Amino acid sequence: MLNSEIGLRDLVDNPKSIFYLLGQEDKDELQHHISLSHYKKNEFIYKEGDKPNGFLVLIDGKVKIFKEGVGGREQIIRMTKPLGLIGYRALLGDETHNGSAVTLEESLVCTISPDFIFNRALKNTDFSFKIIRKLSRELGFSNARTVTLTQKHIRGRLAESLILLKDKYGFENDGTTLKAFLSREDIANLSNMTTSNAIRTLSTFASEKVIAIDGRKIRILDANRLERISKLG
Amino acid sequence: MLNSEIGLRDLVDNPKSIFYLLGQEDKDELQHHISLSHYKKNEFIYKEGDKPNGFLVLIDGKVKIFKEGVGGREQIIRMTKPLGLIGYRALLGDETHNGSAVTLEESLVCTISPDFIFNRALKNTDFSFKIIRKLSRELGFSNARTVTLTQKHIRGRLAESLILLKDKYGFENDGTTLKAFLSREDIANLSNMTTSNAIRTLSTFASEKVIAIDGRKIRILDANRLERISKLG
DNA sequence: TAGCTTTGATGCTATAAAACATACAGCGAA
């Protein structure tokens, strides 16, 4: 059962939403162009090669976007949290999806019609500008990822992924437990390594007291050290 | 000496230029916001960490954009041809440059003031939209690169790079010689491998009659086979 | 509950690619 901190209302009310800056008239119009979909854990929202059918905003849950590579091996490109955008790149680029989106937990996704986006939202230069800024930053992130995933060694890549998870989802109330419970396979796919090596390296980090592991719960004990491992490569 | 096929005039006259769709009034105004810089081969246009000081368009020459990774090892993120944009991501994302730009040959670069871009061009929704489309596609490209550079084996990565060069710069009049004369080191940095391995693998391709090498001149003899090597990983 | 499947953990082996070493050709400077 979803116990959402964020509801559909936040789509226009929450300053973190990209639609927050629209005028009231556009916000009212928006209501006529949205639909809401519910997904169970591990369900596909779209698949690589699909034609985008809308501008998607995650309302609640967690979603991974990944690409299939050589031999079907998947690389997680990014992960989304509530009010994050999904599949907008393909829609705005007028291309098919170049990655697949799968829920990591039960999720709520809001679909906004392409018509509203292209004929209404993007006519607003503030909105366009916000999209441009978002795309620019994500491109910067992607370029940086390309370099770290190719050049860092396995420990550095794993450390970077853990920091990424921390930055994206934050901690539980205890201030150390990551608020994301991924399988070892997903952690591996995020870090460009095999599942075995993800497990092995997590164990090593635990034995070095950098993290503590309890099933899928990961506690970061020494964030500075983790940062150093990541920087060092 | 530059013998440019493309001149400053093309900035507004050439349909391939991003400024082509501006209205005449904006085009006239643009003239007051540009300056032209000349660079010799292997000169820095900007460095990683620099604050962007304008929206740059390559008028003539070739430029590589690369990021420094672990131990100063460089990864070429992309390359530009005339009328291509340079460093626009950082400007539009309001960030510092996350990569460096260096000329591969003598080049001419046009700088457009941020003021014109933000207060004039981006107020035009068609222009904004074109930028959005460009960023979206480049982001798709970057994501795809991340996967291939991490997952493909050395032969696949090199084959992909050669195809990339072909797609970007095309062939000489003979229809087989790549119109880009990179050092082995640059080819290696484009393909995420060491210089030794780039040289070795190029030699192997040559012995397999997939390509022919004569110094920096590379002729693609069997494009289909190259494509297969790239796809196979 | 038992049996099946999935996930996590660990050791071993094979191998791709980096690192290192060396050689040589071309080129500009002294």
Add this chain to the structure above:
DNA sequence: TTCGCTGTATGTTTTATAGCATCAAAGCTA
């Protein structure tokens, strides 16, 4: 001319990590 310097080429060694096998524990389901 000789001396370095840079770029290219190639052989050898070392190392990181993928791949595989095995086992334990947990979770599911019939």
